[in-house]
Amino acid sequence: MIDPVDEGLKLILSRSEGILQSELWKEMGVDSRKCSRIVKKLEDDGLIERVEFKKDGIKTFLLRGKRMPVNPSQLLAGDELIPCVGCELECIVEECQPLMDWMYQLAIVEHTTE
Numbered sequence: 001m002i003d004p005v006d007e008g009l010k011l012i013l014s015r016s017e018g019i020l021q022s023e024l025w026k027e028m029g030v031d032s033r034k035c036s037r038i039v040k041k042l043e044d045d046g047l048i049e050r051v052e053f054k055k056d057g058i059k060t061f062l063l064r065g066k067r068m069p070v071n072p073s074q075l076l077a078g079d080e081l082i083p084c085v086g087c088e089l090e091c092i093v094e095e096c097q098p099l100m101d102w103m104y105q106l107a108i109v110e111h112t113t114e
Ligand code: SF4
Pocket: 083, 084, 085, 087, 088, 089, 090, 091, 092, 093, 096, 097, 098, 099
């Protein structure tokens, strides 16, 4: 069974513009009180930000994933830069051969530096 907090986070992160809290609980199939608890946990853990928002005169919140600064070393497998930087391919992560090759390279580098 999927943890509802993980499910909520996944849904929020899947929307680059964010999602309204009033839509999130409907999409998750939970009631608004349970959704509020999930959102509070994600906010307390610093994973999302919650911004006041009015829709049709009704107050709700816009939920967005927090942008984390990237550690540049995490973009390298040895001296090979992750292929996503500057990528113009149609992105289907699960089927991406350049990314698979890069991850394979990363596994080799990590194995040889252990
Ligand atoms: S996963 Fe593949 S297709 Fe998607 S951005 Fe990265 S390199 Fe490009």
